[in-house]
Amino acid sequence: MPIRFDHKPGLVVYLTAGDPSLDATREIAIAAIDAGADVIELGVPFSDPLADGPVIQRAMERAVAKGTSLADVIGVAKQIRAARPNAGLVIFSYLNPILRYGLKKFADDAKAAGADGVLATDMIVEEATEYLAEMDRVGLAPVFLAAPTSPDERLEAIAKHSKGFIYAISRAGVTGTQQSMTGDATSLVERIRRWSKLPVAVGFGISNADHVAQVTEFADAAVVGSAIVELVERSTPESAPGAVARFIKGLRRE
Amino acid sequence: MASTIHPADPTAPRAGRFGAYGGRYVPETLMAALTELEHEYEIARNDPAFQAELTDLLNNYAGRPTPLYYAKRLTESLGGAKIYIKREDLLHTGAHKINNALGQGLLAKRMGKKRIIAETGAGQHGVATATVCALLGLECVVYMGEVDMARQELNVMRMKLLGAEVRGVAAGSRTLKDAISEAMRDWVTNVLTTFYILGSALGAHPYPTMVRDFQRVIGKEIKEQILAKEGRLPNTIVACVGGGSNAIGAFYDFINDKQVRLIGVEAGGRGTGLGEHAARFQGGVPGVLQGTYSYVLQDENGQISLTHSVSAGLDYASVGPEHAELHDTGRAEYTSVDDAGALDAVVKLARTEGILPALESAHAVAEVLRIAPTMPKHEILVVNLSGRGDKDMGILVNELKL
Numbered sequence: 001m002p003i004r005f006d007h008k009p010g011l012v013v014y015l016t017a018g019d020p021s022l023d024a025t026r027e028i029a030i031a032a033i034d035a036g037a038d039v040i041e042l043g044v045p046f047s048d049p050l051a052d053g054p055v056i057q058r059a060m061e062r063a064v065a066k067g068t069s070l071a072d073v074i075g076v077a078k079q080i081r082a083a084r085p086n087a088g089l090v091i092f093s094y095l096n097p098i099l100r101y102g103l104k105k106f107a108d109d110a111k112a113a114g115a116d117g118v119l120a121t122d123m124i125v126e127e128a129t130e131y132l133a134e135m136d137r138v139g140l141a142p143v144f145l146a147a148p149t150s151p152d153e154r155l156e157a158i159a160k161h162s163k164g165f166i167y168a169i170s171r172a173g174v175t176g177t178q179q180s181m182t183g184d185a186t187s188l189v190e191r192i193r194r195w196s197k198l199p200v201a202v203g204f205g206i207s208n209a210d211h212v213a214q215v216t217e218f219a220d221a222a223v224v225g226s227a228i229v230e231l232v233e234r235s236t237p238e239s240a241p242g243a244v245a246r247f248i249k250g251l252r253r254e
Numbered sequence: 255m256a257s258t259i260h261p262a263d264p265t266a267p268r269a270g271r272f273g274a275y276g277g278r279y280v281p282e283t284l285m286a287a288l289t290e291l292e293h294e295y296e297i298a299r300n301d302p303a304f305q306a307e308l309t310d311l312l313n314n315y316a317g318r319p320t321p322l323y324y325a326k327r328l329t330e331s332l333g334g335a336k337i338y339i340k341r342e343d344l345l346h347t348g349a350h351k352i353n354n355a356l357g358q359g360l361l362a363k364r365m366g367k368k369r370i371i372a373e374t375g376a377g378q379h380g381v382a383t384a385t386v387c388a389l390l391g392l393e394c395v396v397y398m399g400e401v402d403m404a405r406q407e408l409n410v411m412r413m414k415l416l417g418a419e420v421r422g423v424a425a426g427s428r429t430l431k432d433a434i435s436e437a438m439r440d441w442v443t444n445v446l447t448t449f450y451i452l453g454s455a456l457g458a459h460p461y462p463t464m465v466r467d468f469q470r471v472i473g474k475e476i477k478e479q480i481l482a483k484e485g486r487l488p489n490t491i492v493a494c495v496g497g498g499s500n501a502i503g504a505f506y507d508f509i510n511d512k513q514v515r516l517i518g519v520e521a522g523g524r525g526t527g528l529g530e531h532a533a534r535f536q537g538g539v540p541g542v543l544q545g546t547y548s549y550v551l552q553d554e555n556g557q558i559s560l561t562h563s564v565s566a567g568l569d570y571a572s573v574g575p576e577h578a579e580l581h582d583t584g585r586a587e588y589t590s591v592d593d594a595g596a597l598d599a600v601v602k603l604a605r606t607e608g609i610l611p612a613l614e615s616a617h618a619v620a621e622v623l624r625i626a627p628t629m630p631k632h633e634i635l636v637v638n639l640s641g642r643g644d645k646d647m648g649i650l651v652n653e654l655k656l
Contacts, residue, residue, distance in 0.1 A: 100556030147283035
């Protein structure tokens with residue numbers, strides 16, 4: 001499925017796959033889609049998540065300890081796709097698990113599982129030649145991060161090579177919740193729009209309905225990650241899907 | 255800010271590559287800072303005033319040039335090659351780390367950055383950075399794994415005394431790797447105000463090149479000194495390899511002297527199983543960790559392995575990318591020495607020469623003990639003694655039952 005933001009405001013929901021279990025991740029993702037998430041980002045657990053704050057670090061540590069592999073995450077993606085054919089599905093990973101799996105095999109298997117796109121946290125456009133060729137070969141959308149610190153020539157390159165949507169980072173820092181949004185995101189999204197017609201999703205530090213309302217005044221979607229991962233952490237595997245669904249509806253003030 | 259972006263052009267040169275290795279694999283937020291650093295470093299590197307200031311500090315503050323000492327008693331007791339010791343252990347703060355910390359500290363000052371962060375394993379880079387920050391009047395935060403804080407407590411106290419804030423890292427293996435991740439998280443958060451003084455020839459471009467350039471003085475001096483003393487190049491140079499900064503510094507000016515054998519010594523730890531050692535070239539496979547593509551100890555799912563070494567400074571799952579290239583091309587050889595071998599070498603060097611090596615450097619000394627007797631007497635063997643062992647007294651008391 002092409003990635004689309006049909007709901008207003010648009011919502012991207014990040015989950016660390018395998019926390020608390022692969023089955024729970026599948027059920028939470030399905031509940032999130034049914035509650036109105038436009039795109040699910042399935043996070044591949046990694047032992048050294050240097051772009052993530054404490055909440056996602058803890059989730060990844062738990063998932064790694066259970067032995068959750070990239071192959072497992074692709075398996076969950078396939079199940080989610082089978083259950084919900086119309087939702088956007090992006091695999092979100094640090095590079096090393098992908099390199100170890102094999103870039104070509106990853107591209108083939110992620111596509112076959114029904115993923116729409118891939119976001120590799122530590123892949124920048126300059127290094128992405130082979131990566132982009134593989135994404136292009138199988139028809140997966142490469143989603144790149146854009147940061148408030150990215151100068152215009154970088155945004156131009158990011159815009160040129162992104163597909164699906166562009167993930168605008170709201171502020172310098174790691175993932176995690178914050179009290180209020182800064183002005184950085186507004187000007188970043190404005191600058192991205194000069195170079196791209198793709199939808200722009202703003203993420204990092206978005207944790208409540210106010211943030212979502214604020215961000216989607218100027219962006220197409222908000223990405224909610226740590227707030228949901230923390231909610232999953234506080235829930236039981238049985239109660240997590242319902243809790244996440246209620247939280248997502250609350251983000252849209254439904 | 256000059257930057258060239260050719261992502262779709264496969265023939266475009268990629269920045270900071272050593273063969274297939276190196277590069278830049280970082281969150282986008284850091285790219286502007288890395289590009290700025292690359293640009294500013296390039297200007298500073300070619301600025302005679304910058305180089306003069308650095309040389310002045312290296313000579314008059316840090317104590318360069320360091321001696322190349324003929325170890326007569328060690329040579330005689332091993333009965334083989336003539337052994338010279340490059341005395342980086344005599345430098346101010348006790349290790350080669352000060353060479354790089356001074357270089358990057360001056361660069362930070364030049365760039366107007368007032369806040370410095372650093373990671374440290376054994377604490378030598380942390381102490382060197384805290385020292386340079388005190389000297390230059392900069393704020394200093396050092397990240398250090400909790401395991402390392404416990405085993406290198408003396409260095410923690412030294413950093414505090416020097417005015418640095420030491421932040422313990424409780425994540426993962428609580429060693430060097432986790433300290434680097436936490437320093438990178440700080441940098442990504444405070445990127446506009448903060449300069450990250452990375453301590454080894456690791457990380458994203460331009461760090462591996464810049465750190466090597468600042469450590470290159472070791473090999474330059476070895477070459478001048480050995481030519482002055484012996485009138486010829488050494489047959490073999492040995493250095494320990496954690497991230498690999500002292501080794502690349504010692505090796506670099508000899509890379510084109512093909513007759514000189516270069517040997518890097520990794521930490522063999524307490525066994526050959528994954529998790530029991532830090533010998534990346536014996537069990538590691540190429541991958542990306544903390545910004546660079548190099549050999550990485552990892553499991554079949556691409557999760558980074560735990561490592562073990564008695565020496566905190568060698569206890570790291572990846573290795574500088576330039577070493578990965580030297581390994582693949584065969585220009586340098588990499589071997590390993592286990593914990594017991596390193597401890598034996600500490601005792602041997604202390605008792606034959608009255609020199610107490612750091613546990614890291616003792617790995618290189620152990621390799622000398624192994625190969626010197628196999629070499630003819632007319633051959634010359636240089637070992638880079640990257641640091642002194644005072645910081646290790648706590649470990650030595652326990653391990654050697656002193």
